[in-house]
Amino acid sequence: MPRHSSNDFTGSLCGTCCRPINDRFLLRIMDVSYHEHCVQCCACGDLLHHTCFVKDAKLYCRIDYDRRVT
Incomplete structure (x- = not known):
């Protein structure tokens, strides 16, 4: 980022x-x-230092993005 x-x-x-x-x-x-x-991830609250994923204007870590979006 x-x-x-x-x-x-x-x-x-x-x-x-x-x-x-x-x-x-x-x-x-x-x-x-x-x-x-x-x-920070909108699901787990972890700070996103290196990468983030965005869906519907919400930020996610890789784990929660995979879990909730894909």
Whole structure:
């Protein structure tokens, strides 16, 4: 997942907590911005550090994506 400087997306709101992102870095997934600590699986709550899967605008870890979506 690419990390971007929050200066590139000034005024961005986090897709999970809906709060402004004032951190030095943010993550962009499917054109939605997130705080680094807010990128977590919607099913199990694990933080997603390296990869994530998206279905219906919800983030999943590989295990829960395979379990619930496929």
